[in-house]
Amino acid sequence: MPFFAGICRCVQVITNYFSHNAIVYTRNRTPLCLTFKTRLIARSRGPSQSLFPGRRWFSRGTGVRFMSHGTAGGQSAGRRGALAISGAAALTAAAAVAGLLANGNHFQRAEMATRISGAVENREQEAEIVERCRRFMSAPVTDISVLQSRKEEMRTKMELLIMETQAEFCKALEEVDGGTFKVDRWERKEGGGGISCVMQDGKVFEKAGVNVSVVSGYLTEEAAKQMRSRGKVLKGKDGKLPFSAMGVSSVIHPKNPHIPTVHFNYRYFEIEEEDGSKQWWFGGGTDLTPVYIDKEDAFHFHNTLKEACDKHHPQYYPDFKKWCDRYFFVRHRGETRGIGGIFFDDLDSPGQEEAFNFVKSCARTVVPCYLPIVYKHLNDSFTDEEKDWQQIRRGRYVEFNLVYDRGVKFGLATPGSRIESILMSLPLTARWEYMQEPDKGSREAEMLEVLRNPKEWV
Amino acid sequence: MPFFAGICRCVQVITNYFSHNAIVYTRNRTPLCLTFKTRLIARSRGPSQSLFPGRRWFSRGTGVRFMSHGTAGGQSAGRRGALAISGAAALTAAAAVAGLLANGNHFQRAEMATRISGAVENREQEAEIVERCRRFMSAPVTDISVLQSRKEEMRTKMELLIMETQAEFCKALEEVDGGTFKVDRWERKEGGGGISCVMQDGKVFEKAGVNVSVVSGYLTEEAAKQMRSRGKVLKGKDGKLPFSAMGVSSVIHPKNPHIPTVHFNYRYFEIEEEDGSKQWWFGGGTDLTPVYIDKEDAFHFHNTLKEACDKHHPQYYPDFKKWCDRYFFVRHRGETRGIGGIFFDDLDSPGQEEAFNFVKSCARTVVPCYLPIVYKHLNDSFTDEEKDWQQIRRGRYVEFNLVYDRGVKFGLATPGSRIESILMSLPLTARWEYMQEPDKGSREAEMLEVLRNPKEWV
Incomplete structure (x- = not known):
């Protein structure tokens, strides 16, 4: 689920670096066609030349499309251009x-x-930033010139990491599915915006969403109160608290009931105080929601996460595993949403670099956690009854996301939020049967048993 | 949606009047088989004799079943018995x-x-109560002897009305569908319980739920605070506020996308204060959620409600119509859930009898509001695209019910609630497509237009 799919104004996407044709949606959803002109790049590479001619930054569906329309050129030519x-x-x-x-x-x-x-x-370093951006699904939310000008700041490092994570994961999913992600770029009036990548009704995936958002502005009094209730002592200048928040979040619902749903979310928050000092913290996690228990998958998933955690602190995996089971709990059902993984929030120690490196390890573990499981079950056959059970579990997923998920609740309660990005975590289809209860001893009952009594998998 | 599907302990259903075999579920869902013995009835009719041999008070599916197993006897024999x-x-x-x-x-x-x-x-009057009960889907929640002993009280009148409304509506739906309702009776540890009638995957109805609940006990501090925030000045004895709450609620999701979903809910609340005096109020409403606009249906539905309202007060329909549009608003979508109807709460004037009579008129209007629309579209043909659009609208229904509906929120937040009764309002199936937007000028776009700008239908 998106951590903060900010207020969206899909109107004019301004970029100094990229030459783009973009169909963008105004608030009333009337498509507009805009052309963005290159500026800085023009100085070194001549007019109408794309910085990244190799990268297809466009979607194939409806919505906001980004199409590079510069001169042709291979990856190496692009690199030379960037260095130029x-x-x-x-x-x-x-x-x-x-x-x-x-x-x-x-x-x-x-x-x-x-x-x-x-x-x-x-x-x-500046050239390296440009080079990294080339591999993204879209230009980053923040202008590359701005990222270059503050390349040492955590905001920059984190934005590059979340864009990279989005791209890596999307490409891995496209490879296994054969489909392509639709890329929507949206703007937030108060500052920042996001990039939503969605693949729907693919060969392997029923619905796959990978969302990046980067927002900034001033904390509302309500948000500041919430922060304070979480133990954060905040002193704003004239009561104003400038903040920056960014994150990548994703939910993948496959078609085959033997391939589990995965969710991850990594995010960074910073607030500037009266004296100019910054309070910052990271949050995130990755968790798995299978329809049927496969102990080998569960072990692989948790063990991959544990190995990533153990590199940073021996307590991270056990603590964040427990936190995950607690957080993804559908209270009214007395069940966890899935078999968990890790979840953490307010991580502001031991130091900013160390915390970032931990988050980086986690983010880079998404593909090795999930893709082997997808490939393993790619051709598993399934019955109508197994599909029905998957649909019922999807219903529970909807219940968690709409009733408990903090990010969704925050997003829905924020007027002008980009609802489509917030709710892209919902499955394509779901089912609610009255008094549905699996037969004793069935594989469905085995799944429920695990959800009612979370296990240690490693 | 159920207004107060109370805390459930489906353990031992105690009744002095009925001889029953019942399969009931304990909290961990293990079926138990209990036999209830007749008591009072035995005095006048001999042992093992059912009071209502004609009425099939049992479900056909899994869950709690009530089966009369007395001696055979027709309706008239039953009547004689009751009078005896x-x-x-x-x-x-x-x-x-x-x-x-x-x-x-x-x-x-x-x-x-x-x-x-x-x-x-x-x-x-006592005999009349027994006679009325005979037509219900199950024995009332409150013992008939108790209802008879306080037959002048509003609690009794309202319980009989909601039981009657449930039965009338269920029978009308069974008639058009050809299927039968599964009747579950459940108990609330702290007092009261409910009767849930559900028909799933019928010929006409995808999912039809009609729920009665009758609960009593002491207001929690939280609930009392909420009441006070609604302007109710409450003085409890030693801080304790005994309350009684009851209601009937229903959501019907048909299969054919040309037959609309209907929802209604009528409820009564009373609180006893320190000096023994009672504060009471009624609430409720009926509203329609079509998948496609049919102006004739919309007129019929609203006009039937208006006529029922106008008998009681000329302002009821216009005021409660507006209230309905305001309440059933999916804020994050900027859409109403459907084309509305009426909705009211905290109705405590002009007098208790008058308010009850108004609620009675509304409850008795459910069948004439809805059934003619069902029959009209019973054999309408539909395309896959129309079915898809219905499924997307079902998704919106889920969003409203899980995110905004006060009854659902209250129920889910109450530990030990009977979740299956609360969530029986959810459709059997639903769909969420990313960035789904109907073509301009389509019938789907026409529907959205109405949801975004509620109309006057009468």
């Missing part, structure tokens, strides 16, 4: 280091060499 | 009125005649 931005500076730096600038004393030369080597590093 | 309870008293009274008791003076005789005529009336 910083060509002049790099040349100067290299010349300095080689001692070709002979008009200074030793110290002057050393100082200049340091400065120049720093500039080289800077340019290389 | 008060036979001795009635005879005495008749004799007195005929002047056969000659041993008193004029005043004594007049007084006695009045008393006796009162007693006759009493007995007749």
Whole structure:
């Protein structure tokens, strides 16, 4: 579920870097056709040239489409083009280091060499950002120039990570399904926006949604109160608390009842206080919702998560596994939603880099956690009764998401939210039978037993 | 949706009047088989004799079953039996009125005649209660002896009305569908219980649920706070506020997309204060959720409601129609759930009898509001696309019920609630498509237009 599918204004997507034709939706859903012009890029690569000619940033369905329409060019040409931005500076730096600038004393030369080597590093990092963005499903929510200008900040690192996670996962799913994701880009009036990737009624997946959102603005009094109730002491300047929040979230509902549903969500939040200092924290998790228990799958899923966690802290897996079972609990049914995984929130220790590295490990574990399970059951046959049971479990998924999920509740309660991104976590189809109860000793009863009494899988 | 599907303990259904074999579910859903013995009835009719041998008070599916297993006997025999309870008293009274008791003076005789005529009336009323109960789907939640002992109280009148409404509606639906309702009776540990009638996957109806609940006990502090926030000044004895609440609620989801979904709910609440006085109010409403607009249906539905309302107050229909549009609003979609009807709450004027009579008129309007529409579209043909659109609208129904409906929210938040009765309002199947938007000028778009801008139909 989207953690914060912010208020959407799918109107004008402004970007300084990309030459795009985009069909975007205004609030009343009338399609508009806009053309975005290249600016910065034009300086180094000439007009009408796409920075990323190799990447298909467009969807095949209806909705918002992004189509690069620059000149043709392979991946390597693109890379050269990207590096060309910083060509002049790099040349100067290299010349300095080689001692070709002979008009200074030793110290002057050393100082200049340091400065120049720093500039080289800077340019290389900036080029690296451009290079990373090339692999995304869409241009990042934040302008690349802005990301480059604050490349050391956690906001930038996290936005790149969530965009990368979205792209990696989408591509892995496209490969197994044969279908393609529809990419919708949307804007939030108050700042930021998101990129929703959805594949519906595919060969393997009934509905697959992978959503990124990056929003910023000022905390509402209600949100600040909620933060305080969570133990966060916040002092705003003139009562105002600027915040940045971003995350990637995904729910995948496969068609075959022997392939489980997966959900993950990784997010970052920061708030600026009166004195300019920042409070920040990470949250997230990955969890599995099978229709039938397959102990091998459960072990693989949990063990992959445990290995990722153990690299960072021996308590992470056991603590976050328990937290997951507690969080994904459908109270009125007395059942967990699935067989869990990990879940954590308010992670603000031991340090920002360490916490980020942990989140990075988790995010990079999504594909190895899930895809092997998908491939394993890809050709499993199933009966109508098994499909029915899947549909009933889908109904429970809907119950959890609409009744308990904090992200969904927050999103639905926020006027102007992008509902389609919030509710893309709902399955294509679901079923509610009155007084449905599996036969004793059946595989359905075995599943329920596990949901009523969460197990240790590793 | 059930207004208060109370805390359920489907364990031992105690009744003084009925001889039953019942399969009931304990909380962990293990079926138990219990036999209830007749008591009072045994005095007048002999042992093992059913009071209502004609009425099939049993379900055909799984769940709680009630089977009368007394001696055979037709409807008229049953009637004679029921009247036999008060036979001795009635005879005495008749004799007195005929002047056969000659041993008193004029005043004594007049007084006695009045008393006796009162007693006759009493007995007749008691017999009438028994007679009315015979037509219900199950024995009422409250013992008939208790209902008889407080036959003048509103609690009794309302319980009989909701039981009657349930039975009338169920029978009308059974007639058109050809299927039969499964009748589940459940108990609430703290007092009261309910009767849930569900027909699933019938010929005409995908899922039809008609639920009665009658609960009593003490208001929790939270509930009392909520009441106070609604402007009710409540003074409990030692902080305790005894309450009685009862209602009938129903949601019918037909298979054919040209037959609309209907929902109704009529309820009564009373709270006893410190000085023994009672605060009471009624609530309820009937509303229609079509998949396609049929103006004739909309007119018929609203006009039937309007006529029922107009008999009681000229402002009822216009006010309660508006209230209905406001209440059944899926805020995050900017759509009403359906084309409305009437909705009201906290109705405590002009007097208790008048308010009850209004509610009675509404409850008795359910069948004439809905059934003609069902019959009209019974054999309408439909396409796969129309069925898909119905399924998408079903998804919206689920969204309203799980996210906004007060009754559902209250029920789900109450530990130990009978979830199956609360959620029987959910459709058998539903669908969520990402970014689904009907074509301009289509019948689906026409439907959405009405949901986004509620109309006056009468």
